[in-house]
Amino acid sequence: MSWDISGSWISYAVPAVLFAVAFVIKLPLLRRAWQDPILRATAVLLAIGTLVFVSLPPANLHRINVLTGVPNFAAVWVYSLATAYCGACLWLIITWREPPSATRRRRTRQVGLAYAAVIAGLCVTFLLADHSVERLRDLDTYYARTPWMREFILLYVIAHTASALVAAGMLRAWYREVADAWLRRAVIFLQEAYALGLLFDVAKFAAIAGRWSGRDWDWLSTHAAPPFAIAEAGLVAVAFIVGQAGPVLAERRRLVREHRRLKPLWQTMLTITPPAAPATGRVSGAALRLELRRAAINDGLLKLGPYLSASRRERIRSAALEAGYPEQVARGIAGAVDLRFAAVALHAPDDPEHPHADDELCVFPCVPDSELQNVSHVLRNHEAAIDRFHRQALAAEGSGAGAGAGVVEGPGARDPGASA
Structure with missing residues (x-):
């Protein structure tokens, strides 16, 4: 029927x-x-x-x-x-x-x-x-x-x-x-x-x-x-x-989506300073959770501000571009390496191998959210590249070699996700 x-x-x-x-x-x-x-x-x-x-x-x-x-x-x-x-x-x-x-x-x-x-x-x-x-x-x-x-x-x-x-x-x-x-x-x-x-x-x-x-x-x-x-x-x-x-x-x-993308950078910042309020939670709205996560990131960046270096990031970005990384990935690598320098300097301020930034200060909260997402993306997907460029920058700054000293391996050598 x-x-x-x-x-x-x-x-x-x-x-x-x-x-x-x-x-x-x-x-x-x-x-x-x-x-x-x-x-x-x-x-x-x-x-x-x-x-x-x-x-x-x-x-x-x-x-x-x-x-x-x-x-x-x-x-x-x-x-x-x-x-x-x-x-x-x-x-x-x-x-x-x-x-x-x-x-x-x-x-x-x-x-x-x-x-x-x-x-x-x-x-x-x-x-x-x-x-x-x-x-x-x-x-x-x-x-x-x-x-x-x-x-x-x-x-x-x-x-x-x-x-x-x-x-x-x-x-x-x-x-x-x-x-x-x-x-x-x-x-x-x-x-x-x-x-x-x-x-x-x-x-x-x-x-x-x-x-x-x-x-x-x-x-x-x-x-x-x-x-x-x-x-x-x-x-x-x-x-x-x-x-x-x-x-x-x-x-x-x-x-x-933006909240999720910022997670690796947020987790990194939690090692610098604890958040004033939980950055996640089922009871709050998506906008509030994102603002709390941004606030936690900004708190960490403010604390690292005296140790961040715009010229260092530019040198690493240029080196990453020469090594074959896309622009956004190169910018993310530069930011992640600079953060690593700043974190080490913050915890060991008197270490001569990790001095304060030697150029004009540029605190990270002044950059757009897209830059923070680039850094967070690299922290999630390009850890090997961060390690390599950090070692190169540390050697260059320690020896006074200047920008772009040494040859950096291409993105396909040790970092399979570099072209992502």
Whole structure:
């Protein structure tokens, strides 16, 4: 026995849950900035979408009819909500796309008035119609030739079609203007959603036209159209989740990746000075963990500052480049070797073989995070190269040989990961 997608509550639960998840993701911002028109439009759209799909399972439609005591009252309830949802979609796209202006206010007001008029028309035609026989799944075709119910059904389908066409046109024009990658993905999902919405409308119109012409095309309305509506709603919800959660997740991924990359350098700095607070922890956010790790690194660098040498790093960097290492790896090797010199000098300041830096001081915290990541990468992957260049620099400085004394082996000789 095949699964009846339009009659199963699971089919409607999926978009309802997606709308609810998108609403929950947005809730913290809604609490802090309710006056933002984009946030208000988002809240209205997601709340209405959730209500629509909670109401749509046939069992829930029957409950609504029983609670109100009016046969098919669920139809006017769901169609009014769905019409408000269509208006909210247009309202949000206009608010999202256009900067604040009198034109934007006028357009959103026009959308609100137009769809409020449609909802009023739905209520009036429903009151005038004879709808005494409860129909939970085939109301559109069963009443397709009934006076006033016919107008009731057509009014909803026409309003839905108009919103899908207008929204698709606005999204197509907007897509060419969008630069943000996550927003472009959201717009693509919305475009696909409204394309499915138009297929829903075509199926509905065809089924109704079949009734008018004496043909039995009811299956188009009962079985073919609902999956398009469910998929449309799911894609709209996904678009909002992508547009809202995507940048947040991407930023968190960046923070976690940078936190992980700095681990070798952080572990090295823990041998210099203990951190003032734990640099890791499940209870703190990714941004806080990264800041604590940076703080621990900076504390160690500040302590090593008097022993660091910019000229030493430049000499080692040049030697590493001549040996065939890539620029970033060479810079990392230079920084790691300089740190090793400084650490030894810090613990043995009176050792004549490890004097203070003999040139202008350059404390490491003044360099960009990318430089610290280069050093951390080398500490993880190029320990053999650090040892070789440290020995060469120690011999050069101890003998006064100057920059680049001696010949350094190429990256492939003892350090298989040098070209990484």
